Amino acid sequence: MFADRAKILIRSGKGGDGHVSFRRELYVPNGGPDGGDGGRGGDVIFEVDEGLNTLQDFRHRRKFAAKDGEPGGKRRCHGKDAEDIVLRVPEGTVIKEAESGKVIADMSGENRRQVVLKGGKGGLGNQHFATATMQIPKYAQPGQPSQELWVQLELKVIADVGLIGFPNVGKSTFLSRVTNARPKIANYHFTTLNPNLGVVDLSDGRGFVIADIPGLIEGASEGMGLGHEFLRHIERTRLMIHVVDAAGTEGRDPVEDVYKINKELSAYNPEIAARPQVIAANKTDAIYAEGEDPVKRL
Ligand SMILES: Nc1nc2c(ncn2[C@@H]2O[C@H](COP(=O)(O)OP(=O)(O)OP(=O)(O)O)[C@@H](O)[C@H]2O)c(=O)[nH]1
Ligand SMILES: [Mg+2]
Structure with missing residues (x-):
């Protein structure tokens, strides 16, 4: 059967948490904060693939999640950013919010690639929070949360x-x-x-x-x-x-x-x-x- 509708769950990655740590070196008694920042969570991106005619690929698999960003580390180590996931759809696919039916993206004409869910930003490590009055900040920022959404994909039949x-x-x-x-x-x-x-x-x-x-x-x-x-x-x-x-x-x-x-x-x-x-x-x-x-x- 020709698939022209599919409902899928997409999820962007959570941002990695910022890290809390302090420099510890021999002969340096009160090292300053050196907690690194978390990495960015992956985006969910839709892209037009000229070779596709149907939404068949989305019949067998219904959940698509990008990875979370890695947390920051000691010694100002920045957590790794997660890779984005790219979902390939045929030209003419309309992406709607499943619950409300609101159109999020129309993958036709000039629109070849669209970020539909942004990954969370990574949180800042405690290295950023030292001030004159607070020299040992025990606080780091958490990463931004991930986003999850049921979307309805619709493809109008493109036939001659x-x-x-x-x-x-x-x-x-x-x-x-x-x-x-x-x-x-x-x-x-x-x-x-x-x-x-x-x-x-x-x-x-x-x-x-x-x-x-x-x-x-x-x-x-x-x-x-x-x-x-x-x-x-x-x-x-x-x-x-x-x-x-x-x-x-x-x-x-x-x-x-x-x-x-x-x-x-x-x-x-x-x-x-x-x-x-x-x-x-x-x-x-x-x-x-x-x-x-x-x-x-x-
Ligand atoms: N006698 C005769 N019967 C036909 C002919 N073409 C189709 N049929 C019959 O008509 C009936 C309906 O055929 P379908 O091809 O399913 O018709 P359809 O227009 O696709 O029908 P829907 O999908 O319900 O709209 C079937 O029993 C066919 O065997 C024909 O040229 N002559
Ligand atoms: Mg028929």
């Missing part, structure tokens, strides 16, 4: 072609015949609940991607059926193949079907409705019409 149409008209069947995809096909509505992607291989080496989108129904633009959820997936396709049950096996008129689906498209986003569309008359083997040939009417 989108298959649209009423439920059960044969969109998935079409996809399975012209691409390498093996979607579920069954004789009931809403068999497809998530978009399936398939690649069409052309002999000259160029291929293109077709997305099979769950069936649309009247009112989809207002959220009926799975409504917006479905329409969201075609936003980035360049053209659509509009599959129609030409035989009207469920009692609907195929020409009316085309108008109804297009009405939903324009209500959702007129820009999508204006994109090129190929009408594919399907189930022609089941046509038993006496009147005008429905394929001709289409």
